[in-house]
Amino acid sequence: MAKEKKAIIVGAGLAGSLWAVYLAKEGYKVTIYERRPDIRQAEISAGKSINLALSVRGWTALKAAGIEEEVKEIAIPMPGRIMHSLDGELTYQPYGKDGEAIYSVSRGHLNAIMMQLADDNGAEIHYNTKCINADTKAGIVHLESQDGEKFDDSADVVFAADGAFSAVRYNAFQKQNRFDYMQDFIDDGYKELLLLANEDGSYRIDKNALHIWPRGRFMLIALPNEDGSFTCTLFMPFEGENSFESIKNDEDVKNFFKTTFPDFYEMMPNLVENWHEHPLSSLSIIRCSPWTSGKMALIGDAAHATVPFYGQGMNASFEDCYVMYNLMKKHNENWDEVFKEYNERKPDGDALQDLSVHNYHVMRDFVGDPMFLLQKKIEAKFSAAHPDKWMPLYSQVSFSNIRYSEAWNTGMKQDALMKRVMDKPNIEEIWDSKEIEDEILSLIG
Amino acid sequence: MAKEKKAIIVGAGLAGSLWAVYLAKEGYKVTIYERRPDIRQAEISAGKSINLALSVRGWTALKAAGIEEEVKEIAIPMPGRIMHSLDGELTYQPYGKDGEAIYSVSRGHLNAIMMQLADDNGAEIHYNTKCINADTKAGIVHLESQDGEKFDDSADVVFAADGAFSAVRYNAFQKQNRFDYMQDFIDDGYKELLLLANEDGSYRIDKNALHIWPRGRFMLIALPNEDGSFTCTLFMPFEGENSFESIKNDEDVKNFFKTTFPDFYEMMPNLVENWHEHPLSSLSIIRCSPWTSGKMALIGDAAHATVPFYGQGMNASFEDCYVMYNLMKKHNENWDEVFKEYNERKPDGDALQDLSVHNYHVMRDFVGDPMFLLQKKIEAKFSAAHPDKWMPLYSQVSFSNIRYSEAWNTGMKQDALMKRVMDKPNIEEIWDSKEIEDEILSLIG
Known part of the structure; x- marks a missing residue:
């Protein structure tokens, strides 16, 4: 008889519950420890009726876990944004091409669906159970139940999906030598x-x-x-x-x-x-490295909590699961190898932060700036004419599965190139001319 | 009778013991809790016979505490550095002008002297006593003695001088909302x-x-x-x-x-x-903010542990004490005001890190580069001719009390200016010409 495959997941939030679905479907005996009560029965935490924007990366991961259809039922498509000016004027800007949209989903509802699916597939969820600390080398988690009872559990592989304030990261990872860490509010x-x-x-x-x-x-x-x-x-x-x-x-x-x-x-x-x-x-961003230690890996916010200005926090967390799943297949469940390659995703975590902080500044300082809007119009027009040569940064991030690090690098190059175009003194007159199109083509080289 | 002035210092290392001398001399009842045994009796930790380079900032702080003479007795002047090439050739480079030197001192010996002086002035040092956590608002430290006994102590003002791995920072400051923190190896x-x-x-x-x-x-x-x-x-x-x-x-x-x-x-x-x-x-650097919370302040490595490549770690820690002492005088021991203004030193902590990391790259990549050495020679010559217009960055950092942040800014401007000078195609022939001197003068403006 084959040895039973056992995994522990700390945290039944978005990353933890999606990852539980993946692992349970692959025949793992999955045990989840969740600090909070069962979200399916309890009220969603007071004052936090958070909605999130699901985009292509998130859908890709949900689809691979086989739960795309269930989520579609609760998702409201938002193909564009409507800006409300001070005098009540509304301006509509599509996010992408026809048929492309980001989707508004309720965090609580989505989480409950995924917990139910994990449950249906045999995962065991222990609510009101707090992870206090962990021994990453030995794969042991130290837990505390609601009535204060302390106990341990262990597995060959443990995933810390316990969020931005991850106890595993804080108490086990951060105390390790050569663990880089940053929290920035x-x-x-x-x-x-x-x-x-x-x-x-x-x-x-x-x-x-x-x-x-x-x-x-x-x-x-x-x-x-x-x-x-x-x-x-x-x-x-x-x-x-x-x-x-x-x-x-x-x-x-x-x-x-x-x-x-x-x-x-x-x-x-x-x-x-x-x-x-x-x-x-x-609001804070977390950067840390490495994301794995011994038998444990950080996934989701525990690895790279971010600010919400690009709407990518959840999508990045789901992508973690999708990346981990593909590595698990590639390395035939050799977790040492999986974890080693999972750390190569770290530049994407950094790019996620760069993108999110960048968009914070864009939304804050530029979204009403006519020259910024003109630049976006030129980019959109050029991209429509030459889709093989130019994908706008927003589309790379929200409507593709291109690595965040690659999207960020391409986006910065596009920005530098567009600065030269926008520097033309008469750009406002000639912006949709053949001259500008040719100039961009020659700058791309 | 005036109310007794009480202060707690966590850590009897370099920053803690110097600060104890300052406070004890000002009439404070100082209680120090130190994790390690008495350094004056115990062997210095095995394998760590660390020597440090004391420069002007350090001397300034020691002098203000009245212990300059005691330290001078154990300090060995190093007016320059000797480079050993692969074939055994020695090259001497003075650090500054005639009479300027940095000083080699033994960390253990220096620490022991300052502990003795703190002791002589009435400070009470509890060895083998570990700080586990703290309540910054209430000014309470949670302690544990060698035999495992747990107890609390409190004071109107508490200084965490417990080093790069500060328990106060880690367990109290870092868990606060809006505390920015970075550890980078x-x-x-x-x-x-x-x-x-x-x-x-x-x-x-x-x-x-x-x-x-x-x-x-x-x-x-x-x-x-x-x-x-x-x-x-x-x-x-x-x-x-x-x-x-x-x-x-x-x-x-x-x-x-x-x-x-x-x-x-x-x-x-x-x-x-x-x-x-x-x-x-x-080797790691620590950046964090703010440095104070409630009744507590981080000083020394707890606030800004750095890499040793500029020889400024100890000097910066001593300067913390000097700055705090001056603020204490300025605000007549109103610690709320002192702490508020002490946080204005944060840019200097950041500049300390920028300088130290910069010098890591310089020592690693440029110290043997002929063009880099030529640049330093041009700078030295110009500085000797126009001391009012140009103080080399190394001198600003090591031989002055100019704020680190100001030194770093000036240094970066000097570097940008020198790049233009070094870009001249025949710079190696004309480097000590009037033309170059005039060019620098005009670039300074």
């Missing part, structure tokens, strides 16, 4: 608000779009939910002018929204209550 | 070797110099000890060609030294024993 915090559906259950604003109210140093975004509501997020600096700190009382809240997001303000009768119900949260 | 490790004195107690090589055997990707350095010996350090990559990994047995050790450091090899009959006696250690 950005200056902005965020607060979520729930824009309810109309009384008849219909959407108050266009369902099939990601809505943005860009206001320079701060912005509001909204993603559709299945029930007609929108999950909205205000990103703003913690301190300084126009900051969370500067909003001191209910009057300040009302005035801020009335003057900065007037159309949104009109739709939100329960604004002040909403403001108090939702916590103010911080 | 460089690709090189190091191993120390002890070059013994001649049998008559005399030095085998020039006592008054820092000796370097630069070999491109790796190097050996030696600093004099008081007893005629030299503490030598080999810096080399962990992996790859010419790496610690590539030296597998005693024959490899001998061959490596015989072919790469032949003159050194001749002086070291006990090379192989020495190689095995000393551990292979890693």
Whole structure:
């Protein structure tokens, strides 16, 4: 009889539960330890009705795990974004070509579906069980149950999918010699608000779009939910002018929204209550290396938690699973070899951070800049005429499975090239001329 | 009667013991908790007979604490460095102007002197007592004695001087929201070797110099000890060609030294024993922010541990004490105000890292490059002629109290300017001409 294949996964969040589906389907006896109660029974954590944007990388990984169809049922396509100006004017920008879209999905709902599928395939999920520490060499995790009982479990292979504040990374990986680690908080915090559906259950604003109210140093975004509501997020600096700190009382809240997001303000009768119900949260990026140690690997946010400005956090985590799955097949479940090659994904984790931080600055500082919008228009036109020579960075990231590191490098080269094009004094007149097209062609070489 | 002023210092290393001297002299009841046994009685940790280079910043801080004279007695001046080429040729380069030198001091001896002075001034040192965690808001440290007894202590002001692997930073600061943190290991490790004195107690090589055997990707350095010996350090990559990994047995050790450091090899009959006696250690830099939280401040390596390539780790730590002391005077011991302004030193911590990593690359890749040496010669000549217009970066860092951040900025500007000068096709012929002097003058503007 073949030896039973056993794996432990720490954390039943998005990465952990998807990876459990993969492993369970491959015949592994999967044991998951999850700090929180069963998300399928418990209320989703208060004030955090997070919506995420699923794009091609995520779909690729879901498909390979055989659960694409189940997720499609709860996903709302957003083929473009709608910008809300101060005077209420709406501008629509498609994200990609016809038929391309990113998809709004509820984090909780998606997670529950994947847990159910892991369960159905035989994975064993222990809720309310906290991982305290780990011995990476021996493959042992030290656990604590809800009633304070401490116990250990071990396996030949262990995956730490315990999120941005990963206990395995923090208590085991970070104490190792030569483990590089960085946690960097950005200056902005965020607060979520729930824009309810109309009384008849219909959407108050266009369902099939990601809505943005860009206001320079701060912005509001909204993603559709299945029930007609929108999950909205205000990103703003913690301190300084126009900051969370500067909003001191209910009057300040009302005035801020009335003057900065007037159309949104009109739709939100329960604004002040909403403001108090939702916590103010911080945003950080994590870079670390290596992602494996002994019998353990970090996957998802534990390896590369990021800021949400490119909508790639979940997609990158799902891609981790997809990459790991392919390596597992390639190396015939020789985990030493799998882990060795999995670390070659580290440049993609770094590029994910570069992309996300870059887009934070783009959305903050450039999204309303006419010259930036013109540049994007020139790129789109050139790309449509020469799809083999130019894929816009956003499309590489969101509508392809090109490695993040490659996308980032290509994107930076495109940007340098476009700087030269945009430097032409009369670019605003000649932007859609043959001259510009030829110039780009010659610069590409 | 005035309220007793109480301070806790975690760690009796270089920063902790110097800061204890300052505080004790100012009338504080100082309690120090030190993980290790009393360095004055115990042997200095095996294999780590570390020597450090004391320069102006360090002396400034020691002088302000009133202990300059005590330290001078054990310090060996090194006015320049001696480079050992492969064929045994020696080249001398002064570090600064006449009368300027950096000083070799034994870490253990220096530490013992400062502990004694702290003790003499009334500080209470608890050895073999480990800090496990801290409550920064309340000013409480959680401690554990050698026999496992756990207890707490508290004070109005607490200083974490517990080194690169600071438990206070790790367990209290890093778990705070919005605490930025980075630990980055460089690709090189190091191993120390002890070059013994001649049998008559005399030095085998020039006592008054820092000796370097630069070999491109790796190097050996030696600093004099008081007893005629030299503490030598080999810096080399962990992996790859010419790496610690590539030296597998005693024959490899001998061959490596015989072919790469032949003159050194001749002086070291006990090379192989020495190689095995000393551990292979890693090198990392720490950046974090903020340096204070509630009633606690990080000082020394706990705030900004660095690589040793600019010889500034200890000097920066002593400067922390000097800066803190001046702020304490300025704000009349209002520690909230002191801590607030102490955080303005953070750019200097960052510049310390930039300088140290920069010098790592310089020593590794450029120190033998004729064009680099020519550039330094041009700079030295110009600086001698126009001391008001140009202070070489090394002098700003080692022979002045100019802020690290200012030195780094000036140094980078000088470097950019010198690139333009060095780009002249005939620079090797005209380097000491009036034309070049005038050109630099005009570039400075």
